[in-house]
Amino acid sequence: WSYRIKRDEIALVTDYNINDVLGTDALVKNQQKELDLRAKLSEMYAIDLRNMSRSSIGKNLMTKLYSEWSGMPSYEFVDLRTERSAVPIGKVVKDSIQFKTPFYRKILESIQRYSIYIGLGSPKQSELKRESIANGIVVTTWRKSFQSLEFLSHDKGYTMAKGGLHSKDDPRVIWAESGEILADPDVTSMYPSFIVEYGVAPHHLSKEVFVGIVKWLRETRVEAKHTGRKLEADALKIVINRIYGALNDAMDYLYDPECTYTVTINLQLLLCNLIEAFELNKFEVLSANTDGLLIRLPIDRKGTFDHICKEWEEYSKLTLETEKFEKYCRSAVNDYIAVGYGFYDALQSYNRSGSWIDNKGNVYTSKAAIEDKFIKYKGYFLQEPEYNKGYEYPVVKKALKEYFLYGVDITEFIKNYINTSKTAIYDYCFSQKVASKYTTIYKTIKDGKPVWLKCQKHNRFYICKSGGGAITKAIVQNSDNIAYGEDISDCVITDEKALVAGQKVALFNDYEYKDDYNIHFGFYINEANKILYGNGKTGKGERRGINNNSSNLFGW
Numbered sequence: 023w024s025y026r027i028k029r030d031e032i033a034l035v036t037d038y039n040i041n042d043v044l045g046t047d048a049l050v051k052n053q054q055k056e057l058d059l060r061a062k063l064s065e066m067y068a069i070d071l072r073n074m075s076r077s078s079i080g081k082n083l084m085t086k087l088y089s090e091w092s093g094m095p096s097y098e099f100v101d102l103r104t105e106r107s108a109v110p111i112g113k114v115v116k117d118s119i120q121f122k123t124p125f126y127r128k129i130l131e132s133i134q135r136y137s138i139y140i141g142l143g144s145p146k147q148s149e150l151k152r153e154s155i156a157n158g159i160v161v162t163t164w165r166k167s168f169q170s171l172e173f174l175s176h177d178k179g180y181t182m183a184k185g186g187l188h189s190k191d192d193p194r195v196i197w198a199e200s201g202e203i204l205a206d207p208d209v210t211s212m213y214p215s216f217i218v219e220y221g222v223a224p225h226h227l228s229k230e231v232f233v234g235i236v237k238w239l240r241e242t243r244v245e246a247k248h249t250g251r252k253l254e255a256d257a258l259k260i261v262i263n264r265i266y267g268a269l270n271d272a273m274d275y276l277y278d279p280e281c282t283y284t285v286t287i288n289l290q291l292l293l294c295n296l297i298e299a300f301e302l303n304k305f306e307v308l309s310a311n312t313d314g315l316l317i318r319l320p321i322d323r324k325g326t327f328d329h330i331c332k333e334w335e336e337y338s339k340l341t342l343e344t345e346k347f348e349k350y351c352r353s354a355v356n357d358y359i360a361v362g363y364g365f366y367d368a369l370q371s372y373n374r375s376g377s378w379i380d381n382k383g384n385v386y387t388s389k390a391a392i393e394d395k396f397i398k399y400k401g402y403f404l405q406e407p408e409y410n411k412g413y414e415y416p417v418v419k420k421a422l423k424e425y426f427l428y429g430v431d432i433t434e435f436i437k438n439y440i441n442t443s444k445t446a447i448y449d450y451c452f453s454q455k456v457a458s459k460y461t462t463i464y465k466t467i468k469d470g471k472p473v474w475l476k477c478q479k480h481n482r483f484y485i486c487k488s489g490g491g492a493i494t495k496a497i498v499q500n501s502d503n504i505a506y507g508e509d510i511s512d513c514v515i516t517d518e519k520a521l522v523a524g525q526k527v528a529l530f531n532d533y534e535y536k537d538d539y540n541i542h543f544g545f546y547i548n549e550a551n552k553i554l555y556g557n558g559k560t561g562k563g564e565r566r567g568i569n570n571n572s573s574n575l576f577g578w
Contacts, residue, residue: 246258351568
């Protein structure tokens with residue numbers, strides 16, 4: 023800070039400052055919703071939350087609410103915890119949970135034999151013990167601690183773990199046949215609803231106060247959501263999510279792991295109740311994912327479907343909300359593109375007349391607006407990278423989206439997308455930050471000589487056909503004393519790993535427009551094809567593709 027800038031350095035410093043200001047301005051515009059959330063919560067609760075993470079916001083507001091509702095100053099409860107060495111599953115399973123079939127009763131009986139031991143760390147695969155309990159039911163433990171229960175029902179595999187229920191889903195495209203819809207009944211506000219309805223609270227806090235706060239937050243959020251106060255509803259969701267997460271955070275005063283597993287184990291069993299009900303009524307369960315299911319629903323059986331959902335709601339004391347889809351493209355249980363029911367009819371209307379009008383009279387005048395209404399992306403298929411996270415070449419996800427929705431050729435899309443705008447090059451880039459112990463190294467040719475250049479911590483780069491270099495991360499001795507851009511080939515380097523193996527990369531930390539970026543399109547096309555057709559391996563490391571399990575793009 024005390025350095026005296028030389029005259030010939032003024033342009034360099036000015037350029038740095040302009041870049042800083044423009045970057046901050048872009049960040050503010052991109053994150054305006056987050057800023058608005060903090061402003062709204064600060065106004066609602068008279069606390070300055072503008073400079074807090076979502077987690078800190080949730081913790082501070084819960085502390086304020088608990089203090090006000092209980093009449094206790096915060097210093098009397100913020101150091102409290104309920105430490106447990108183990109949580110016996112039989113102790114936390116609710117007596118009201120019952121099953122109709124012997125198979126699911128065996129699952130309930132089996133899981134209650136085990137305990138979850140706290141603080142064991144993470145197991146190695148070789149340390150896991152698998153035990154077959156009955157035909158189609160396998161329990162995995164580690165040091166006698168419950169890890170998961172797997173079962174096979176109606177040719178569909180499921181895993182109950184410590185956190186949530188998941189089906190074992192093959193990558194494939196699922197279409198609703200003529201006269202069908204794909205129904206997605208999800209539990210509304212699942213975690214807070216269970217806490218309220220079943221009176222779950224940390225042992226060291228007042229149950230009446232804790233459950234009362236969660237109930238008030240849930241009801242206030244639902245009311246805000248239904249009356250169009252979206253910003254307030256989103257703000258309250260931050261607090262609710264933080265409360266559930268804090269139950270298993272040993273650094274938080276809400277910590278009581280028995281609460282966490284009371285919630286997760288019982289919710290999984292309740293979802294198994296719902297699966298059992300659909301199976302008994304001969305519905306095909308296509309997927310299960312933490313808080314809901316995907317069901318193939320013949321439209322003429324909608325009355326039976328609704329009755330099953332209503333009966334389960336009365337039994338579980340929870341509420342279901344059902345979305346309807348006509349196409350479901352998945353590479354894994356948490357990675358999919360779901361096409362809302364009516365999308366292709368809306369698209370046909372738009373293609374004929376240039377607009378589409380929904381049943382509420384809203385007019386849609388662009389394909390993008392129709393997509394926003396109907397299309398749901400999850401996991402790998404999210405179209406826009408999050409600002410605060412690294413990413414890998416969004417162009418591949420955009421190409422897959424165009425392929426699955428409209429049948430656009432993958433190869434042609436990836437080759438032509440670079441011509442759609444002057445900033446399209448960003449969608450071919452990786453953005454990656456390495457851990458603090460590592461230094462990023464760019465191995466290239468400079469002035470006809472090979473050099474190993476020290477890079478900044480966070481780098482952006484793309485795959486090129488020729489030139490460029492290799493990019494790795496390594497532990498470099500005395501790295502902190504070496505400036506960015508210096509050759510470190512003479513330094514002591516250990517634990518080196520490639521960030522992209524076997525590919526030439528071009529650094530793109532500074533934007534530069536080029537008529538030809540020398541992009542290696544084949545790399546990106548191959549990455550898309552791995553999703554469509556698998557990685558070509560068999561046995562360990564095999565990844566099957568979506569099209570390998572689908573008749574074709576259109577499901578016939």
